[in-house]
Amino acid sequence: MNMSHELRTPLHAILSFARLGLDKISAGRGDPSKLQHYLGRIDQSGERLLSLLNALLDLSKLESGGMAYEFAQHDLMEVMRPAVQEFAALASNAGVEVSLKDESGGHSRAWVDAGRIGQVVRNLLSNAIKFTSPGGQVCIALRETEGSADMQGRRVLQVRVTDSGIGIPAQELEAVFHKFVQSSATRSKAGGTGLGLAICREIVQAHGGRIWVESEPGRGSTFIAALPVSGTSSGTRAGARSEAVNIAE
Ligand SMILES: Nc1ncnc2c1ncn2[C@@H]1O[C@H](COP(=O)(O)OP(=O)(O)O)[C@@H](O)[C@H]1O
Ligand SMILES: [Mg+2]
Missing domain, CATH: 4.10.860 (DNA Excision Repair, Uvrb; Chain A)
Incomplete structure (x- = not known):
């Protein structure tokens, strides 16, 4: 960096x-x-x-833990929908088709900061559109899954952003979440800050969640933000800590 x-x-x-x-x-x-x-x-x-x-x-x-989170019950489809609408013009200029899918089986509510999760969704959508060639597709889906062991078996909602773009080499799947890192496949398409995914990871982790990417170079990528529906004690702590900071300011 x-x-x-x-x-x-x-x-x-x-x-x-x-x-x-x-x-x-x-x-x-x-x-x-x-x-x-x-x-x-x-x-x-x-x-x-x-x-x-x-x-x-x-x-x-x-x-620094100084971000003030405002956690509440939100329907994640209603967080995703306006973000998709906001990118409609950009996507159509890029010749990329964007679709939104509800695979949550009607269980689309979670304990989140809607503004911050909206920021994650926007960062992922803007990347997916940016790194997909004209004629390609981007799909954003909300899927309910069984909580994996690292989320203590809690119910989890996955926000999945799939593109048919350039893809990410296997050895760089972790590094793209680091500050200022751009993958070797996209360096020529520079112009971004290389901070978007680092910001996404901080926000998702403050929700007690996890974010990662699966990719087939040349075929596309899927970014997955997995959020526990019930929120998390560490998320609550982050909120409490930032309140203390705000009062001190
Ligand atoms: N959907 C995607 N397809 C291919 N590569 C991606 C995708 N999203 C992110 N990347 C890679 O990860 C890097 C870091 O992304 P990000 O942190 O959002 O920074 P920026 O968009 O400013 O370059 C990008 O520069 C790109 O190399
Ligand atoms: Mg970006």
Whole structure:
């Protein structure tokens, strides 16, 4: 991970294009189309820096236990649906078809922070669309499963985001959840922050859940966020800890 490089690159671009523009103007050569090009680059790099900073601030709050979670009973289908609708335009521009499936057998409620789980769903959808070629498919499904041993046999709801995209090499399935890591299959499609999945993992773990990916390189990937329906004592603790932080602030 190379955080200072990630932050400096867009900032350098902003400064150099600003100076270039200023120099042109002082030399009496403020050609509007040139200046427009410089301002466009400044705007683009500023946006990138802003999204990077927002992601970094989110992550540091999540990692320090300073995130204030608001747990309540929510229907996860109603958390997923607006996220899917939000991405409809992006998906259709990318030529990717997105579908939503309820495989929960009518048991779609869980003890979650709806805003944060919505953030997880949005991160997973944006990746699935980004790494799938035109003509491909993305499916997001909610599935009820038996709680596995590591979730103490509690009932579990899986949010499953499946794409028919580029896939992830077997030896990188764990690393993609680390900060700033991008898989070797997608490095050429860079432009993201490499923080989305690290943020997803922090949020899911604060719910007492688990997130992982299964993939067949070249055929597609399925990201699975497994959430215990009844919430978790560690989730409650995270909430209590962040409340204490907020009061102290
Ligand atoms: N659906 C996917 N298909 C293929 N690769 C993916 C997918 N989702 C994530 N990845 C890989 O994991 C990396 C990390 O994802 P993420 O943390 O969301 O960062 P970003 O989207 O900013 O690159 C991506 O750069 C990509 O290499
Ligand atoms: Mg991402």
